Amino acid sequence: MAETINQKQNFLKGIVKENPVFVMLLGMCPTLGVTSSAFNGLGMGVATLFVLLMSNIVVSLFKSHIPSKVRIPAFIIIIASFVTIVEMVLEAFIPFLYEQLGIFIPLIVVNCLILGRAEAFASKNNLMSSILDGLGMGIGFVIALTALGVTREILGSGSIFDFKFVSEDANTFILFILPPGAFIALAYLSVLFNKISTKTT
Amino acid sequence: MGKKESTFINMVVSLLLITLVSGLSLGFINDLTIEPIAKAKLDRKINAIKLVLPEFNNNPVEDLVVVKSEFAKDSVEIYPAFKNEEFVGAAVIGSSEKGFSGLVKIMVGFTPDGTIQNIVVLEQKETPGLGTKMKDEKFLKQFRGINPSKFNLKVTKDGGEVDALTGATITSRAFGESVKMAYDEFLKNLDSNNTSKH
Numbered sequence: 001m002a003e004t005i006n007q008k009q010n011f012l013k014g015i016v017k018e019n020p021v022f023v024m025l026l027g028m029c030p031t032l033g034v035t036s037s038a039f040n041g042l043g044m045g046v047a048t049l050f051v052l053l054m055s056n057i058v059v060s061l062f063k064s065h066i067p068s069k070v071r072i073p074a075f076i077i078i079i080a081s082f083v084t085i086v087e088m089v090l091e092a093f094i095p096f097l098y099e100q101l102g103i104f105i106p107l108i109v110v111n112c113l114i115l116g117r118a119e120a121f122a123s124k125n126n127l128m129s130s131i132l133d134g135l136g137m138g139i140g141f142v143i144a145l146t147a148l149g150v151t152r153e154i155l156g157s158g159s160i161f162d163f164k165f166v167s168e169d170a171n172t173f174i175l176f177i178l179p180p181g182a183f184i185a186l187a188y189l190s191v192l193f194n195k196i197s198t199k200t201t
Numbered sequence: 202m203g204k205k206e207s208t209f210i211n212m213v214v215s216l217l218l219i220t221l222v223s224g225l226s227l228g229f230i231n232d233l234t235i236e237p238i239a240k241a242k243l244d245r246k247i248n249a250i251k252l253v254l255p256e257f258n259n260n261p262v263e264d265l266v267v268v269k270s271e272f273a274k275d276s277v278e279i280y281p282a283f284k285n286e287e288f289v290g291a292a293v294i295g296s297s298e299k300g301f302s303g304l305v306k307i308m309v310g311f312t313p314d315g316t317i318q319n320i321v322v323l324e325q326k327e328t329p330g331l332g333t334k335m336k337d338e339k340f341l342k343q344f345r346g347i348n349p350s351k352f353n354l355k356v357t358k359d360g361g362e363v364d365a366l367t368g369a370t371i372t373s374r375a376f377g378e379s380v381k382m383a384y385d386e387f388l389k390n391l392d393s394n395n396t397s398k399h
Contacts, residue, residue, distance in 0.1 A: 065205055
């Protein structure tokens with residue numbers, strides 16, 4: 001019984017208590033870089049979720065075969081392989097998203113969230129916990145990126161998931177789709193997120 | 202199951218194995234995706250040609266003319282279109298290396314007198330949400346129906362007539378430059394296009 005509760009917490013911690021973006025502030029490069037629209041945020045989040053989950057699985061499976069002195073390069077190779085797979089699959093089957101995300105797909109390799117989870121969690125825990133951890137953290141990342149993307153798209157271009165609700169030439173806060181807007185939106189969302197999550201726990 | 206010790210042999214062997222496996226799996230995935238990627242690219246090209254040109258009934262991909270250009274590193278591709286053996290226009294691929302993140306590649310459709318019919322963006326790596334807006338109707342429509350011989354393709358900031366994208370002047374500049382290049386190539390090869398089918 002205690003085991004299942006533990007696993008549930010393992011999964012949920014990535015979404016709320018240790019949300020990678022709003023609480024741990026990990027993986028800021030894609031977070032700030034691609035979230036100029038809700039769809040981009042969601043696509044980036046899902047791509048990262050996949051890489052995170054797969055690298056957690058592989059690292060957890062082979063953790064005892066990787067000498068600790070070379071673990072970082074080993075993890076990076078594993079992560080980079082999955083990122084390259086994601087990149088090729090996206091280019092072949094979802095070229096639209098591939099074009100939108102552009103340079104940020106290869107940059108998933110250096111997302112510290114993924115290496116961080118491989119190093120801090122998957123290399124020390126068993127397969128099941130690592131899968132749940134990867135899923136939880138990944139979903140937390142997807143939620144955060146989508147929320148940020150939605151906020152910035154609403155304020156910056158007056159639309160949501162490309163559905164425009166203001167007229168074509170209306171003035172919107174273009175600041176929010178520019179890089180500084182990413183920081184501002186992230187800061188306020190973090191405040192909001194932490195305020196709500198401390199209240200509920 | 203203890204952790205493997207960090208002896209020299211262990212490190213070399215484990216890294217070798219990991220790189221080997223990842224290399225092999227990448228090669229395998231590459232084999233799987235190489236065809237869909239090529240097909241997606243070709244589809245995009247054909248769709249782009251259909252979008253930028255007036256109605257035609259030949260196969261422009263087969264009639265492709267590749268010319269060496271003094272403006273671009275690669276050679277330039279020109280797709281002439283014919284309707285019932287009559288020249289109705291050509292799609293020219295223009296490119297510029299001066300985008301915000303490198304190469305910008307567009308396809309410009311010209312009618313025989315050099316007027317721009319339509320433009321489609323083929324490849325770009327610009328900032329999502331800013332430079333990528335060059336694909337939007339709002340930006341593209343200012344180019345339709347103009348003739349670059351009477352229209353300055355520089356952005357207004359540089360004394361031209363192109364309204365730049367908000368927050369993406371560099372992208373707009375690269376776009377204008379690509380259109381200019383396509384136009385120059387179109388003019389240079391107009392004669393050969395006209396006669397190639399007669």
